[in-house]
Amino acid sequence: MKLVLAFHGTRDPRGLAVCDLIAAGVRAVVDVPVVVAYADVLEPSVRSVVDSACVVVPVFLAAGYHVRVDIPAQVAGVPGVVVTPPLGLDAVPAVRERLVEAGVRAGDAVVLGAAGSSDASALETVRVAASMVGACAVGYVATASPRIADVVAGVRGRRVVVASWLLAPGVFQSTLGRCGADVVAAPVGAHPLVVAALVDRYYSALRSSGVGCVPQFV
CATH class of the missing domain: 3.40.50.1400 (Rossmann fold)
Structure with missing residues (x-):
């Protein structure tokens, strides 16, 4: 087939x-x-x-x-x-590996960066993914809140690493890159x-x- x-x-x-x-x-x-x-x-x-x-x-x-x-x-x-x-959620293992590739370290504040959605079930998937990745918070680029830059600013005090819950490079990944984090991992790809x-x-x-x-x- x-x-x-x-x-x-x-x-x-x-x-x-x-x-x-x-x-x-x-x-x-x-x-x-x-x-x-x-x-x-x-x-x-x-x-x-x-x-x-x-x-x-x-x-x-x-x-x-x-x-x-x-x-x-x-x-x-x-x-x-x-x-x-x-x-x-089968993408989570790949997200974990992208974090490792980005150089995540013990003690880092990991934030999951996602596109956002008006769909409640989609947002719940993001929350579950954040838990599976070990993120302390979720920030969104569009359509949902809190916005990624606000979340990153709120967890300052230690190194902040953003895990990308995005499939590919583009406008949303570029926004993650400008959110103020110390490190932004590559998208799932x-x-x-x-x-x-x-x-x-x-x-x-x-x-x-x-x-x-x-x-x-x-």
């Missing part, structure tokens, strides 16, 4: 590069067609690439509007399409752990849908 990686969509070439790298990582593991589509902003849309034999994996860090409403609406009426849960989680979403969907001869991803 074809695998459709559904991204939010961005006009930032750095973000598009991450989408391409994630897709390349998945293609290196699965022996099926892997197609990139976008829930918003760009073409091809999810609607335009789905058919009756595909699995749609939303590459989103939380189940907000696009995951709960938009993507299901785009695949509605196409029989046999399977939509998996989003990447979500095309981390091997993200690729592994997305492939696992695909194979889990095949098992759940009763497709035979599903390989085990290791």
Whole structure:
């Protein structure tokens, strides 16, 4: 079954590069067609690439509007399409590794920087992610509060390190970089752990849908 990686969509070439790298990582593991589509902003849309034999994996860090409403609406009426849960909290191990790469030290005040959402369930996912990362607080770039710069200012007194709960570089990551923290980790990006989680979403969907001869991803 074809695998459709559904991204939010961005006009930032750095973000598009991450989408391409994630897709390349998945293609290196699965022996099926892997197609990139976008829930918003760009073409091809999810609607335009789905058919009756595909699995749609939303590459989103939380189940907000696009995951709960938009993507299901785009695949509605196409029989046999399977939509998996989003990447979500399975991105946390990659975020931890990005912190290590950034040089986080014992005693640092870790703040999780996220885009923000008007969706309560998406904000709850961010709060859980912050706990799993070991962050002392959460700050948002847009759509929710408190704002990241205010949070960073409020925990001053020790070195502040921002963990990025963002998928790719772009305007939001640049805002994190200007928030006043001592260190800002890179976004999740095309981390091997993200690729592994997305492939696992695909194979889990095949098992759940009763497709035979599903390989085990290791």
